[in-house]
Amino acid sequence: MAQETGAARQPPLFSIPAFWPLQMYASLVGEEAALYSRNLKFVAEELKLHGGLAPVLATPNQVRLPLRTMTLRDYGAPGAGIPTLVNAPFAGHTAMIADYQKSQSLVGTLLANGLPHVALTDWKSATPDMKDLEIDNYLADLVVAIDDLGGRVNLVGLCQGGWTSAMVAARFPDKVNSLVLAGAPIDTFAGDGPLKHMVQEAPEGFYEKLVEAGGGLMKGKLMLRGWKNMNPKQHYFQEHVDLYEHLDDPAYLAKEEVFESWYENPIDLPGRWYLQAIHQIFKENRLAKGSFVALGRQLNLHDIRCPTYLLAGASDDITTPEQVLDAAKYIGTPKDALVAETVPGGHVGLFMGARTLKDHWPAIARWIVAHAS
Incomplete structure (x- = not known):
């Protein structure tokens, strides 16, 4: 041994x-x-999530028309029937809300359920030379987009894109074949949501100071800060804890990166447009009252007579269900051509929530097809 x-x-x-x-x-x-x-690794991911990613539309598309206020995008097969125009919100975030990712795309859902040609208003961030643009300027470009699409569309208005869509439908009824208003504040005095109270209670000078601070623009970053302050615990504490705990989960990180590429990249609004919207739409409710003047004419929502679909989120605290559904009191659409639906979920989920896109939007697409004429 x-x-x-x-x-x-x-x-x-x-x-x-x-x-x-x-x-x-x-x-x-x-x-x-x-x-x-x-x-x-945590710091690098934080930097990436909070402003280090650019929003990207999920579905292949073509630029149809570059305008000063927006890029009109074509999806599917242009020329196949009456186009469906999705009017994205012009409220501080990009049109990615309508084409979020492959498994969560409103545009993709419409295309997959019988609508061969979909177009999208991809609103641009306002530059300093655009600070004095008014609501009329944006309505005019929306009308130009409709005319470029052939002069008659199925119009799908999301959130703030809803009240501008309703304005066009009332001002030019022949240009709108059918109208979908999803999470759209039409009667801004209805309901009892926190946003309604915030707008009503803050003095006019408060909003003017915000625009002044932005050099004549309503800065998207400033609005983002305001939205986060509505739920500070979630945005300033919990989301960072969640990220740290999931640093080794690629699926979680991929999901967060897609969301934050949209959420953390707000766009700027013209100060004049913003103050008009606050004062005339949200403080005075002129659209519902029939006293709003658009492109030289006083609007009457009763002039909307096309088939109309009203979609609200049951737990939407941005646009409460009443603000959407009360549109039925004002528009002239016959009752047999009017649908009013409240679905589970909140505001953003109406447009990009997987459940809503799977369970409700396919039926809305088929409803649009059924009313194409």
Whole structure:
């Protein structure tokens, strides 16, 4: 039997009690190195999520018409029947809300359910030279888009794109074959949502100061800060904790990156447009009252007689269900051509929620097809 060497017979260095502190230190250094690496990864991901990603539309499309206020985009097969124009919100975020990702795309859902040609208003961020543009300027470009599409469309208005869509339908009834208003504040005095109270209670000078701070623009970053302040615990604490806990989950990170590429990249609004919207639409409710003047004519929602679909979110605290559904009191659409539906979920979920896109929008697409004429 071979004789053991002296070195082999000696116990490991760290088994000697006097060296236990060194072993503990070595262990801590290793743990701290791992923690340091994880923290660096966390910081890099935070920077990426909060402004380091650009919003990207999910579905292949073509630029149909570049206008000053928007890019009109074509999807599907242009020329196949009456086009369906999705009028995205002009409220501080991009049109990605209508074409979010492959599995959550309103545009994709419409295309897959019988509507061969869909177009999208991709509203641009306002530049300093656009600070004095008015609601009329945006309505005029929306009409130009409709005319470029052939002069008659199925119009789908989302959120703030809803009240501009209703304005066009009332001002030019022959240009709108059917109308869908989803999460659209038509009667801004209806319901009891927090946004309604915030707008009503804040003095006019408050909004003017915000525009002044933006050099004549309503800055998207400033609006984003306001939205986050409506739920500070979630945005300033919980979302960072959630991210840290899921740093090693690629699926979670991919989902967050898609969302934040949209949410953390707000667009600027013309100050004049913004103040008009606050004062005339939300503080005075002129559209519902029939006193709003658009493109030289006083609007009467009763002039909307096309088939109309009203879609509201049951837990929507931005545009409460009443603000959408009360449109039925004002428009002239016959009752047999009017649908009013409230679905589960909140505001953003109406347009990009997987459940709503799967369970409700396919039927809306088929409803549009059924009323194409």
